Amino acid sequence: MLKIAFKVAYIGTDYHGFQRQPNLPTIEGELLRAFKKSGISDSPEKSDYSIAGRTDRGVSALGNVVCLKTDKDVTINRINYYLPSNIRIIGSTMVSNGFKPRYAKLRHYRYILDKSLCPNTLNLKLMKQAAKQMEGKHNYINFSKRSERAPERMVYSVDLVETPDNIVFDVVGESFLWNMVRKMVKVLVMFGREELTLENLETLFNPDVPAAIKPVASDGLILMDVVYDGIEFPCEGYAVNNFMKTLKQEYARKKTILDVEKEMINVLNGF
Secondary structure: OOEEEEEEEEEEHOOOOOEEEOEOOOEEEEEHHHHHHOOOOOOOOOOOEEEEOOOOOOEEEEEEEEEEEEEEOEEEHHHHHHHOOOOOHHHHEOOOOOOOOOOEEEEEHHHHHHEEHHOOOOOOHHHHHHHHHHEEEOHHHOOOOOOOOOOEEEEEEEEEEEEEOOOEEEEEEOOOOOOOOHHHHHHHHHHHHHHHHOOHHHHHHHOOOOOOOOOHHHHHHHEEEEEEOEEEEEOOOOHHHHHHHHHHHHHHHHHHHHHHHHHHHHHHHHH
8 A cells, every 4th residue: 555645735614623523514524534535545444544643623734644545546636635625635645654744844924914803003123032032942831721731842943024914924943832823923023012021931831830822813824845854745736737727716706895894984983
C-alpha cells in the first residue's frame, strides 16, 4: 500500500471546524466522505488516516495536511469531484510509512484584522515590540486552556504589517495550543491600545499567574502552511484554479452583502 499526504485548502466559515462531528458539517467529514466515494479509502481506521491539526469553527486554510494509506490509484481531481467547492485538495505527495503529519517542522498562521473594528488608532510600534518578545520558547498556558499538560511552545517569528484596511499578523512556530494564535493577536491588539506594557507580557508568560484572555474572532484566521523537512507538495494547477474561482465568487457575494448592509446603515443614520 502507498502512503500519501494531501495538502488541503478550505474556506472555514460555513463549517463547524475541521474535526468530524455527528450531524454537523465539518471539513474532515467532507474529506472522509470524498475519500470513500472516490474509492481510495473505505474508512479512516483501515487506511491509517491522520492529520496535521484541527482548526476551529470559522478558521480557513491554504495548507492543512491529511495522510492515509491506499492501494488504489489516487487522482486529486477525482477526489475533488466529491468535495464541496469550498474545500479542495491542492497538492499531494508520497511519504514513508513512518510519516506522521502532526510532527511538522513548522506551522504558519496568518490573521487578518479589520482596522474598522478598532475605533482608535493602534500603536503599531509598541505592537511590534511586543510581537518580538513573543518569539522564542515561552509557557503559553495563559494563551490556551489551563489544563494543558505541555504548554511550552517554540515560536519562530511574529510579524505584523499595516495595509489601508487591515493589520496582517503572521505567526510561525513549531506547534500551537488551542486558541493560542488568536489569543496572541488579542494581546497584541491590547498593546496597540496601550492597555498593556512589556512587563505585563512577562507576567502573561508566568504559569503561576492565571490570566483570562479572550481570543479574537476565528473567521480572521488562516492556516497558511504546514512544513516538513524534505517533503514538498507539488500543486495541482486545475485544483488551485478551481479553488481560486470559488474564492472570487465568495468574495463577490459577501462584498455585495456588505454593501447592502452599509447602505442600510447610511439610510438609518439619516433618520
